[in-house]
Amino acid sequence: MSVLAGAELLKEACGPKEAPGTHGFGITWVDRLCDEITCEITKDVFPTRQGSVPFHNALRRFVRTNVLSVAKAHNIASPPIEDVTSQVRDFGIWVAEQGFSLVCVRQAYWTGTRELIDRWGKMGWPGLAPDPAAGGRIAVSGEVVSRVALFTFDFAERAMRQSVVAHQEATAGLRLGGDLRRRDMITTILAADEGRANPAWDAALGYRLSGTHIGLLINATDRAHAEKVLQRAKTATSAHEHLLLPPFATHWTAWLGYRKPVSVGVPDTLRRTLLRSDVQTAMGRPRPGVAGFRSSHREAVRAEDIREKFNAAPRCLSFHDLSLEDLLLHDTSSAAIFVQDELGPLADSSERAARMRETLSVWLSCGTHTATAARLSIHENTVRLRLNSVTEMLGAGYLERKAELLVALRLCDVLAAPRP
16 A cells, blocks of 8 residues: 555544543553554654555554553453464564564564553553542552553563564574575565566576566465465466565565466466465566566555455455556545446445446446346346336436446445545
């Protein structure tokens, strides 16, 4: 997602909020605090990732575990948490895979600790203070606050040491396996404008850039998981080679390589294979040469950017299927207004409106009531009744704007944002 679009989606999470009334340590309270802390850590420690929703969500998972660990230590009723030791180590590994230095691990813990104490206090120490609805007082003694602060700093110190060790181990593994070198090389290749490949690139990557490439993003938790998904895709499409790199954001970056131009059925086979996986993925279109290596990756990134705007997005997003949405959804507010202007009551979120949109879309594609009924497995009379309702809603001349209508129908079922 672009920084601008991501910033819009994170505005509510990271913007200033009024201090809530004192209440129990409920999930809403935890989520609010975790979002605010995550935004501050990103701003102070990982500024290049501000506005990235996937990055925010990944970092927030670690923040949430730490916040809930402090809560549990003070017998505050809170949601269940994942294994703390495992999460602490995973954080160090994750920071290393993201390409950030050891210093960032330390800075993240100190920023998070400072923000936890500061923001918790501004909220009135919910969870520590009695619930006013139960007749308790809001005030929390200085002794309790000091105890919480002492434990929080102690927890951060211990967790940071474990994360630092994990970061060092992960960095050594990445360096030994050549991932750091390959990632630097990929950064150079993606930033370059030359159409011809440097012969040294193939040797450095262990991957041939002269063939045909399909860029992929794989939202897996670790390398083994990403490798498993990629190997299945490689086998299913008879790719000759593959390249997998640690995330540039939150998704593992991958390419499948083919020695010759691929048949038209390969992308469909790949999409179906990825749809059967247990992770979210995105894929570009097959592209030749080093220029295609770059452009297919960029298409996968652009397809993934649409996910946050998508209503019930499929597990695998293919740029080939979403190229129109990519073109039209750079300004989602304008797209939503366009949909409303073209479809009127048909843009409603009701099941009836959805059925009528589906019938209209299929009818415009098929051209006949019989074919539409067969495609939707409904009676021809049902098709006629629905289309009559469409005419009543849009007016008898609605087919004079057939192109706009088709685009609006396609956008309507994609947009996740509330329509005007």
